[in-house]
Amino acid sequence: MLLSQCRREDGGVQIIARHGTEAYEVRTRDTLYRLAQRCIEEGATLKERILALGLGSAVDLEAIYAAGRLLPPVTHPDPAHLHLTGTGLTHVGSASTRAEMHRTAAGGETDSMRMFRLGLEGGKPANGHAGVQPEWFYKGNGTALAAPGAPLTAPDFAEDGGEEPEIAGVYLIAPDTTPVRLGFALANEFSDHVMERRNYLYLAHSKLRPASIGPELLVGELPRHVEGVSRIRRGAAVIFEKPFLSGEANMSHSLANLEHHHFKYPLFRQPGDLHVHMFGTATISFSEGVTARDGDVFEIEAAPFGLPLRNALVFTPRGTAEPRTEIRAL
Known part of the structure; x- marks a missing residue:
């Protein structure tokens, strides 16, 4: 359904x-x-x-x-109680891309590749045990959730606006603090890859961008093997198109392990809260040398999820100089 x-x-x-x-x-x-x-x-x-x-x-x-x-397939009446989070380095494609972005001058193994290798070795434990923890990041709350068809807006200080086609789990925290999964949805985990490439310690900054999920929520189990396509449309032309694979059969972590390492924190088990947790990507246009422009439309589709997820990229116009955020004292 x-x-x-x-x-x-x-x-x-x-x-x-x-x-x-x-x-x-x-x-x-x-x-x-x-x-x-x-x-x-x-x-x-x-x-x-x-x-x-x-x-x-x-x-x-x-x-x-x-x-x-x-609208997004699920929203919270108080956007501050909807959490957008995710895990990275869970798919083979993302590991090679991130390793290249963060490669060391000496050409040694990067922290990104080490993190991916840890997932391969211990991300799918047997017998219900917890495995190695993945990379984790925070994107924002419900105010950063864009509806299907709505723009993904890059702030005026952004250096890039790039798509990340993913699958997200959607969860509601029950009154007894148990996370309850409502289903799965396509997600565009929109990020600033130029900023991230400058220094991998800027990863947290690069993720503080809007995201979009939907249009439809898949109720039930996620297929172990998911085939999708990510593309960018510029006017009538498709300037980027590439397939991606997801589902546990194509991941270095089990979904149960990724869910455990998010919800093990009591902070994320507050009754009534909603969580949209993105499981990582395998394909991004940035790694293919594509630079998305204002007005380009990102389109992500995969058969189990119904309609494609479409969002246009909008850059906030830059001022002559970035103003400092002023703080008012009481």
């Missing part, structure tokens, strides 16, 4: 469920966040609850997308 959300004509939020090529309104006025809360309260799955509510009118999801009415 694939779930999405759109803005209704009256300003409310409508959940949409899709089976195959047909999409229907779910007979509820709840948001997906509230519906998931009810499922936890009642001990039901999302699929069970939606089938019990029933499906209403058929909808044209592509038309809703084109009209700019699609």
Whole structure:
């Protein structure tokens, strides 16, 4: 089952469920966040609850997308309680790219490649044990979550704006502090790769950019092997297109290990919070020498996730000089 959300004509939020090529309104006025809360309260799955509510009118999801009415598949009523985070160096492609970006002058093994090798050796432990911890990063809260079709805006101090096609897990923290996975979605973990390449200690700065997920949420298990395509459109032309592989069969860590090392912190187990946790990328255009420009459209698609995720790149115009952030004292 694939779930999405759109803005209704009256300003409310409508959940949409899709089976195959047909999409229907779910007979509820709840948001997906509230519906998931009810499922936890009642001990039901999302699929069970939606089938019990029933499906209403058929909808044209592509038309809703084109009209700019699609929302992220799940949002929090207080954006400060939605956390955008991720893990890196979990796919073979990202390891080689990052190793080149961070290579040492002497040509020795980079910290990035060592981190990737640790994942290969201990990222998929057996018997339910925790494995080696991955690289981890923070992107922001719900204010940094862009809807499908909305722009990904680079700040005026950005040196680059580049796509990172990923799969994200979406989680709601239950009242007893247990993380509950709602499903999986395509994600564009938008980053500043030029800044990161200057010095790998700038990685944290380079990740503080918006991200987008959706348009649809895959409810259920993630296939072990996922094949997708990442492309960049410039007007009518496709200036970059490359396949990517994801799913556990193509990763150095198990999903359970990545989830454990995020949610082991009590900070990330606060009841009612939402988490969008991105599992890493295998393909980025930056590593192919492509520089995205203002107005370019990033497009990420993979068959299990329904409609492609599309977002245009927008650069905030630069001033003559970057102003210092002024602080007011009380």
